[in-house]
Amino acid sequence: xxxxxxxxxxxxxxxxxxxxxxxxxxxxxxxxxxxxxxxxxxxxxxxxxxxxxxxxxxxxxxxxxxxxxxxxxxxxxxxxxxxxxxxxxxxxxxxxxxxxxxxxxxxxxxxxxxxxxxxxxxxxxxxxxxxxxxxxxxxxxxxxxxxxxxxxxxxxxxxxxxxxxxxxxxxxxxxxxxxxxxxxxxxxxxxxxxxxxxxxxxxxxxxxxxxxxxxxxxxxxxxxxxxxxx
Amino acid sequence: xxxxxxxxxxxxxxxxxxxxxxxxxxxxxxxxxxxxxxxxxxxxxxxxxxxxxxxxxxxxxxxxxxxxxxxxxxxxxxxxxxxxxxxxxxxxxxxxxxxxxxxxxxxxxxxxxxxxxxxxxxxxxxxxxxxxxxxxxxxxxxxxxxxxxxxxxxxxxxxxxxxxxxxxxxxxxxxxxxxxxxxxxxxxxxxxxxxxxxxxxxxxxxxxxxxxxxxxxxxxxxxxxxxxxx
DNA sequence: CGGGATATTGACTCTTATCAATGCCCGTGG
DNA sequence: CCACGGGCATTGATAAGAGTCAATATCCCG
Numbered sequence: 001x002x003x004x005x006x007x008x009x010x011x012x013x014x015x016x017x018x019x020x021x022x023x024x025x026x027x028x029x030x031x032x033x034x035x036x037x038x039x040x041x042x043x044x045x046x047x048x049x050x051x052x053x054x055x056x057x058x059x060x061x062x063x064x065x066x067x068x069x070x071x072x073x074x075x076x077x078x079x080x081x082x083x084x085x086x087x088x089x090x091x092x093x094x095x096x097x098x099x100x101x102x103x104x105x106x107x108x109x110x111x112x113x114x115x116x117x118x119x120x121x122x123x124x125x126x127x128x129x130x131x132x133x134x135x136x137x138x139x140x141x142x143x144x145x146x147x148x149x150x151x152x153x154x155x156x157x158x159x160x161x162x163x164x165x166x167x168x169x170x171x172x173x174x175x176x177x178x179x180x181x182x183x184x185x186x187x188x189x190x191x192x193x194x195x196x197x198x199x200x201x202x203x204x205x206x207x208x209x210x211x212x213x214x215x216x217x218x219x220x221x222x223x224x225x226x227x228x229x230x
Numbered sequence: 231x232x233x234x235x236x237x238x239x240x241x242x243x244x245x246x247x248x249x250x251x252x253x254x255x256x257x258x259x260x261x262x263x264x265x266x267x268x269x270x271x272x273x274x275x276x277x278x279x280x281x282x283x284x285x286x287x288x289x290x291x292x293x294x295x296x297x298x299x300x301x302x303x304x305x306x307x308x309x310x311x312x313x314x315x316x317x318x319x320x321x322x323x324x325x326x327x328x329x330x331x332x333x334x335x336x337x338x339x340x341x342x343x344x345x346x347x348x349x350x351x352x353x354x355x356x357x358x359x360x361x362x363x364x365x366x367x368x369x370x371x372x373x374x375x376x377x378x379x380x381x382x383x384x385x386x387x388x389x390x391x392x393x394x395x396x397x398x399x400x401x402x403x404x405x406x407x408x409x410x411x412x413x414x415x416x417x418x419x420x421x422x423x424x425x426x427x428x429x430x431x432x433x434x435x436x437x438x439x440x441x442x443x444x445x446x447x448x449x450x451x452x453x454x455x456x457x458x459x460x
Numbered sequence: 461c462g463g464g465a466t467a468t469t470g471a472c473t474c475t476t477a478t479c480a481a482t483g484c485c486c487g488t489g490g
Numbered sequence: 491c492c493a494c495g496g497g498c499a500t501t502g503a504t505a506a507g508a509g510t511c512a513a514t515a516t517c518c519c520g
Contacts, residue, residue, distance in 0.1 A: 153307075424468080
């Protein structure tokens, strides 16, 4: 199953990312060659990109859409460690096997690269592997900050911080469009969906935000939101 | 102030770490040259290795002792993101400035290396920068697992997991010597020190552990502890 | 042996989780 | 075009787990 679509797109993630992407989008097919040119893939809403314990041969660049990286406990408790958005690189692991799973939050377009191919290219170029190190260190720092958020902040502070993060990442601090449902936000913040909903209500009653449907947040008082979200 | 001690030691952290260390231990002195040979440093209990917002020019190899990496909120709430022990490399940051602070939990010996010097050497050797990438990815994975722990597990599970981690890292699963006080354990697990103390008591009453003073834990039922700590 | 830091234990409070009912939005099909 | 239905989201009532405050107890270290 390899349905080519008519969409063609050129994409460059970061200055030193070694390959540009200029491809026809195809449905996922993990068996194709993923050399330096990369494999384009499309994923439907809520479809799995990879699962825990799968072999970890590919890394991914998000072209469009949103991806959640998560880990499940046997009894179903879930923690989302990150949301990956356009321009983000994800899916690198220190071992041969995945320790997390990744799913598309909305219809998502990715380009996959073979890890080994990138490393081989990096041996020659040098710049790329340093870039990858830099991206990984930034991911580490973000996760450490998330640890502080979840370990030491209360529900209102966590939700405020989340809205600020999303506003910053989407580049629009005034109107934040949330791609993910309350349940995903809750699992990202270590809360329940009911508590997330109550905190949205509280932020609204404080005059910090306004809700336009569940997925669109208008920020009315950025000062106050920043004070809460540190 | 540069007091040389009589202690001399040879240390090799990992197969591909590019430099071996064979030095006389000195008190910290950040101004000395930190070329490939590295600067040995000693830190007293609870002394600061570096603080938030300091320039981030050095990375460190733990030779002996334990280091806590932590982040503070303005009101004093603290989250410890990691404990670093003998053989661990820490202190690499994506920016020029520290986003965390590091302190010695017990009297600690480190070797510091100039980041720039290592990168320059890595450009030639190649292997070192890949090793650094690998170490960073492992740190990322550990922090992501900590996120699941703090975001989704209860107090008893967190303390059980902590004891398992310490047992594994010190290489003795039967008797776990804890270098850090309850307060540090609490800040690592996103709990209060009282709750940590109560969970130790609960594990004791469940027959999973036995306490020999506050800092020494004898594991009586590894099965049960593993079941709790997942 | 004494004293200060660290740890334990207890009583009570408070935040957040849980369980349950209702409401809203949006796409679909009559 | 409107009614229906299903997935999400909100809101409410209550419970449970961890936090807070406070009073000992214990362990080191000099």
